[in-house]
Amino acid sequence: MEVLEFGFMQRALLASLMVGLVAPAVGVFLVQRRLSLLGDGLGHVALTGVAIGVLTSTAPVGTALVAAILGAVLIELVRARGRTSGDVALAVLFYGGIAGGVVLLSLAPRGQATNLDAYLFGAITTTSTADVAVFAAITVVVLAVVWLLGQRLYAVSDDEEYARAVGLPVLALNIVLAALVASTVVLSMRVVGLLLISALMIVPSAVAQLLARSFRQTLYLACGIGLVVSVSGTTASYYTGTPSGGTIVLLAIALFLLVTAGTAVSGATARRRHQRRAEVHAAHPHEHGENCGHQPVPHGDHVDYDHDGHLHAAHRTGAGVHYDEHGQHTAPPAGTAGRS
Amino acid sequence: MTAPALQLRDASIGYGDVAIVRGVDLTVDHGEAVAVLGSNGSGKTTLARGVLGLATVLGGDVQVLGAPVGRLRERGRIGYVPQRHTVSGAVPATVREVVGVGRLARLGLFRRLRAADRSAVADAVAAVGLGDRLGDPVASLSGGQQRRVLVARALAAEPELLIMDEPTAGVDAASQEALAAVLARVSAAGTTLVVVTHEAGPLSGVLTRAIAVDHGRISYDGPLAGAAPDGGGHHHPGDPDRLEPPRYRQDQPRVTTDRRR
Numbered sequence: 093m094e095v096l097e098f099g100f101m102q103r104a105l106l107a108s109l110m111v112g113l114v115a116p117a118v119g120v121f122l123v124q125r126r127l128s129l130l131g132d133g134l135g136h137v138a139l140t141g142v143a144i145g146v147l148t149s150t151a152p153v154g155t156a157l158v159a160a161i162l163g164a165v166l167i168e169l170v171r172a173r174g175r176t177s178g179d180v181a182l183a184v185l186f187y188g189g190i191a192g193g194v195v196l197l198s199l200a201p202r203g204q205a206t207n208l209d210a211y212l213f214g215a216i217t218t219t220s221t222a223d224v225a226v227f228a229a230i231t232v233v234v235l236a237v238v239w240l241l242g243q244r245l246y247a248v249s250d251d252e253e254y255a256r257a258v259g260l261p262v263l264a265l266n267i268v269l270a271a272l273v274a275s276t277v278v279l280s281m282r283v284v285g286l287l288l289i290s291a292l293m294i295v296p297s298a299v300a301q302l303l304a305r306s307f308r309q310t311l312y313l314a315c316g317i318g319l320v321v322s323v324s325g326t327t328a329s330y331y332t333g334t335p336s337g338g339t340i341v342l343l344a345i346a347l348f349l350l351v352t353a354g355t356a357v358s359g360a361t362a363r364r365r366h367q368r369r370a371e372v373h374a375a376h377p378h379e380h381g382e383n384c385g386h387q388p389v390p391h392g393d394h395v396d397y398d399h400d401g402h403l404h405a406a407h408r409t410g411a412g413v414h415y416d417e418h419g420q421h422t423a424p425p426a427g428t429a430g431r432s
Numbered sequence: 433m434t435a436p437a438l439q440l441r442d443a444s445i446g447y448g449d450v451a452i453v454r455g456v457d458l459t460v461d462h463g464e465a466v467a468v469l470g471s472n473g474s475g476k477t478t479l480a481r482g483v484l485g486l487a488t489v490l491g492g493d494v495q496v497l498g499a500p501v502g503r504l505r506e507r508g509r510i511g512y513v514p515q516r517h518t519v520s521g522a523v524p525a526t527v528r529e530v531v532g533v534g535r536l537a538r539l540g541l542f543r544r545l546r547a548a549d550r551s552a553v554a555d556a557v558a559a560v561g562l563g564d565r566l567g568d569p570v571a572s573l574s575g576g577q578q579r580r581v582l583v584a585r586a587l588a589a590e591p592e593l594l595i596m597d598e599p600t601a602g603v604d605a606a607s608q609e610a611l612a613a614v615l616a617r618v619s620a621a622g623t624t625l626v627v628v629t630h631e632a633g634p635l636s637g638v639l640t641r642a643i644a645v646d647h648g649r650i651s652y653d654g655p656l657a658g659a660a661p662d663g664g665g666h667h668h669p670g671d672p673d674r675l676e677p678p679r680y681r682q683d684q685p686r687v688t689t690d691r692r693r
Contacts, residue, residue, distance in 0.1 A: 124523040240542060247533040250521050254514055257484040258537035258589065259507025297523070305569045306526040 112322025119293030137163030139193030164270030214285035214337035435498030445482030508537035511591030576607030
């Protein structure tokens with residue numbers, strides 16, 4: 093493939109692969125915690141770190157990582173202490189981060205690379221070999237922590253109060269999650285840019301939620317989706333000459349819309365199929381009961397009736413009773429009381 | 433066991449520096465099944481939250497399972513069923529995953545759920561009558577069933593002390609009966625039960641002792657039968673189960689207790 097002939101594209105694709113895998117792995121927990129915009133905020137804070145790196149002529153990736161992790165810890169401490177002031181404190185930190193970054197970058201001596209756009213919107217083709225090494229280290233650490241602490245992070249994200257009552261170290265786990273977000277932000281900085289980082293954390297998770305049944309499935313599916321949109325977006329941006337970050341995010345959003353439409357259509361089809369069957373049996377000559385002559389068949393929490401080889405289940409609606417086909421049904425109807 | 437399951441001495445409990453519960457003395461022995469009754473805003477939930485370490489002990493002494501509440505190391509010995517109407521969060525999760533969380537507190541920080549933990553989870557889910565829904569997303573369950581999932585989460589920890597906040601409120605009759613049966617079994621196995629409720633009726637077969645909380649103080653402590661002679665139908669002075677018009681108090685962040693920021 094032509095795209096793989098260039099060293100810079102090889103590095104770009106490697107970086108996008110790692111970002112695509114890691115960002116949703118952390119993002120799923122943020123969505124569960126209803127803190128979807130934390131990544132955005134830490135992206136703002138990371139910009140100050142970038143500026144400090146530029147000013148002091150150290151690698152911006154390292155200083156951005158330090159700034160974002162410090163910001164993450166600070167946010168969790170503020171959240172743990174206050175209730176009403178937390179929101180405002182977050183806003184102060186976030187805007188302080190981006191304002192600090194812009195002002196500090198403007199102070200950089202002339203002739204130095206201070207391309208703000210590259211950090212805000214990503215500049216994947218400038219990824220150096222050293223960057224790839226740092227990214228790989230971050231990827232390994234983030235995935236290892238998610239593997240090791242995933243169940244606890246889920247517990248705290250799902251029901252913080254319960255987690256506290258049964259003695260899980262809630263503050264520590266929250267700080268770990270925030271630090272993971274900070275690391276992911278820095279990892280994603282080159283690929284999608286600080287302003288679009290949250291999208292790559294959140295949108296794959298949003299798609300996966302529509303399709304998965306369990307948290308674990310959502311996590312794996314989100315990582316898979318992130319990987320595919322990230323690598324294909326980067327490849328597409330090479331051919332179309334568009335910025336990689338925007339291309340990746342648009343691709344992810346397109347997938348989200350497609351899946352949303354798909355699930356809506358399949359839901360509507362299932363409802364229509366149900367209605368069609370209901371019409372067939374609306375004119376049922378009698379209501380099934382003890383002595384109707386049809387064999388009763390216990391089915392979960394209700395009784396079906398064997399009607400010429402297929403099973404009829406009563407479905408009572410406001411308009412009366414009709415009979416659903418339960419020959420193919422595997423799950424009992426939603427909302428019924430369980431057995432005990 | 434020598435120390436009582438719960439011992440409060442002149443305890444004041446509240447939020448910030450505002451005491452909601454004041455000067456309460458209370459001892460609950462191991463194996464007791466206690467209803468904490470009271471109207472909205474009486475302080476009964478705050479009392480329970482103080483025991484759980486979710487509200488601040490502002491004065492006096494609160495001992496849980498023989499240790500001061502802040503210094504109890506093995507909090508996994510306490511089971512907690514919060515007052516929540518649904519379980520489903522933003523991301524789908526199965527019954528197995530939600531109940532599995534109840535097991536984590538017993539495992540330290542890094543240990544993963546093993547086969548023994550998984551079977552404890554399955555047992556707890558079966559105990560609340562949802563054994564065939566283990567792999568289903570909690571969002572597909574009815575409200576009463578979701579509440580039973582929260583009970584299973586607490587049971588999965590095999591707790592010595594089980595604290596429940598309004599487990600029967602807004603739950604259909606079938607689920608209430610299922611819950612009463614579960615609690616009867618748990619109580620028979622020796623677990624101490626503390627159930628915060630505004631009406632003990634549905635669980636009157638299980639709970640034997642009643643504590644009524646009124647304006648942050650205990651106004652009755654005795655047999656449940658004495659607290660509500662005929663199901664709370666007759667309201668007479670001293671009947672702690674009587675319904676009062678709800679008063680607004682700051683200790684009732686009712687709807688938002690699960691996800692405060």
